[in-house]
Amino acid sequence: MAEKNERMKVARTAAGLSQQELADAVGATRQTIGLIEAGRYNPSLKLCTAICKALGATLDGLFWEGDEPCI
Secondary structure: OHHHHHHHHHHHHHOOOOHHHHHHHHOOOHHHHHHHHHOOOOOOHHHHHHHHHHHOOOHHHHHOOOOOOOO
16 A cells, blocks of 8 residues: 555655645645555545546556556
Protein backbone atom coordinates (compact mmCIF):
# COMPACT_ATOMS: atom_id res chain seq x y z
CA MET A 1 0.00 0.00 0.00
CA ALA A 2 2.83 2.41 0.74
CA GLU A 3 4.13 2.24 -2.85
CA LYS A 4 0.91 3.48 -4.42
CA ASN A 5 0.71 6.29 -1.93
CA GLU A 6 4.28 7.32 -2.69
CA ARG A 7 3.36 7.44 -6.38
CA MET A 8 0.44 9.71 -5.56
CA LYS A 9 2.65 12.03 -3.51
CA VAL A 10 5.24 12.17 -6.29
CA ALA A 11 2.54 12.93 -8.88
CA ARG A 12 1.04 15.62 -6.65
CA THR A 13 4.35 17.37 -6.06
CA ALA A 14 5.27 17.05 -9.75
CA ALA A 15 1.99 18.80 -10.56
CA GLY A 16 3.04 21.60 -8.21
CA LEU A 17 0.11 21.05 -5.85
CA SER A 18 0.06 21.12 -2.08
CA GLN A 19 -2.09 18.62 -0.21
CA GLN A 20 -4.61 21.41 0.38
CA GLU A 21 -4.72 22.39 -3.29
CA LEU A 22 -5.31 18.78 -4.35
CA ALA A 23 -7.95 18.37 -1.65
CA ASP A 24 -9.75 21.49 -2.88
CA ALA A 25 -9.61 20.23 -6.47
CA VAL A 26 -11.17 16.87 -5.60
CA GLY A 27 -13.62 17.89 -2.88
CA ALA A 28 -11.76 16.25 0.00
CA THR A 29 -9.98 17.52 3.08
CA ARG A 30 -6.24 18.05 3.36
CA GLN A 31 -6.27 15.46 6.15
CA THR A 32 -7.78 12.87 3.80
CA ILE A 33 -5.08 13.49 1.20
CA GLY A 34 -2.42 13.21 3.93
CA LEU A 35 -3.89 9.95 5.19
CA ILE A 36 -3.99 8.48 1.67
CA GLU A 37 -0.34 9.41 1.13
CA ALA A 38 0.59 7.97 4.53
CA GLY A 39 -1.12 4.68 3.67
CA ARG A 40 -3.67 5.02 6.45
CA TYR A 41 -6.82 5.51 4.33
CA ASN A 42 -8.22 3.68 1.31
CA PRO A 43 -10.07 6.18 -0.87
CA SER A 44 -13.30 5.36 -2.66
CA LEU A 45 -13.24 4.74 -6.39
CA LYS A 46 -14.94 8.12 -6.87
CA LEU A 47 -12.16 9.88 -4.97
CA CYS A 48 -9.47 7.87 -6.77
CA THR A 49 -10.81 8.91 -10.17
CA ALA A 50 -11.06 12.55 -9.08
CA ILE A 51 -7.44 12.46 -7.88
CA CYS A 52 -6.33 10.89 -11.16
CA LYS A 53 -8.12 13.55 -13.19
CA ALA A 54 -6.64 16.34 -11.07
CA LEU A 55 -3.13 14.91 -11.45
CA GLY A 56 -3.43 13.85 -15.10
CA ALA A 57 -2.74 10.24 -14.17
CA THR A 58 -4.38 6.84 -14.61
CA LEU A 59 -5.87 4.63 -11.92
CA ASP A 60 -3.32 1.93 -12.74
CA GLY A 61 -0.50 4.43 -12.54
CA LEU A 62 -1.43 5.78 -9.12
CA PHE A 63 -3.39 3.12 -7.32
CA TRP A 64 -2.80 -0.36 -8.73
CA GLU A 65 -0.37 -2.56 -6.83
CA GLY A 66 1.76 -5.05 -8.71
CA ASP A 67 2.80 -5.46 -12.30
CA GLU A 68 -0.50 -6.51 -13.87
CA PRO A 69 -3.31 -4.04 -14.60
CA CYS A 70 -6.76 -4.60 -13.17
CA ILE A 71 -9.03 -6.54 -15.51
